[in-house]
Amino acid sequence: MVTPLMAKIFWFLNRFFMVPVFRLGLGPLFGNPLWGYMMVLKTTGRKSGKTRYSPVNYAILNGNIYCLAGRGQQADWYRNMIASPALEVILPGGCIAGRAEEVLDSPERTTALRKVLKAGGFAGFMLGFNPYTVSDEQMVAAAQGLPLMRIKPQGIGSGASDYGGWVWIPVMALIIYLIVR
Numbered sequence: 001m002v003t004p005l006m007a008k009i010f011w012f013l014n015r016f017f018m019v020p021v022f023r024l025g026l027g028p029l030f031g032n033p034l035w036g037y038m039m040v041l042k043t044t045g046r047k048s049g050k051t052r053y054s055p056v057n058y059a060i061l062n063g064n065i066y067c068l069a070g071r072g073q074q075a076d077w078y079r080n081m082i083a084s085p086a087l088e089v090i091l092p093g094g095c096i097a098g099r100a101e102e103v104l105d106s107p108e109r110t111t112a113l114r115k116v117l118k119a120g121g122f123a124g125f126m127l128g129f130n131p132y133t134v135s136d137e138q139m140v141a142a143a144q145g146l147p148l149m150r151i152k153p154q155g156i157g158s159g160a161s162d163y164g165g166w167v168w169i170p171v172m173a174l175i176i177y178l179i180v181r
Contacts, residue, residue, distance in 0.1 A: 101149070
């Protein structure tokens, strides 16, 4: 379970590290089995109408993207998705537009839940079990009340801040400069 202190630490890291990293196009550097495979959800605020960015763990299964709301229905990104299911997803390899829906049926939920927890790295263990060895019944019981979302791709997204598709040039120039100097 996530303590209030851990929640604050995750909030700080997500807001001031993960989102800027993905917005600069450096997302591929941060997906690995230890930290987990991350993406950034680009949703519309349900009250403000502003664009909101939320890093989450994800898994791809049968062409759809799945993510789990670890804080349950209190997660702001989950409530934004329910209010406005059209969103963009910033994956390490690029941005896609999609439509979100909650997964409620049991066989698909069980399969996707295990895949998301395995892809979540250390976060996959925060429900109190090993997602690689736990039985389906224990896993589903522990994740009861945690919404599992399916995002169906519908096209290419506009990106985080790179609307013209040119931010890779200064990033690449900086990387080359740092290597060559």
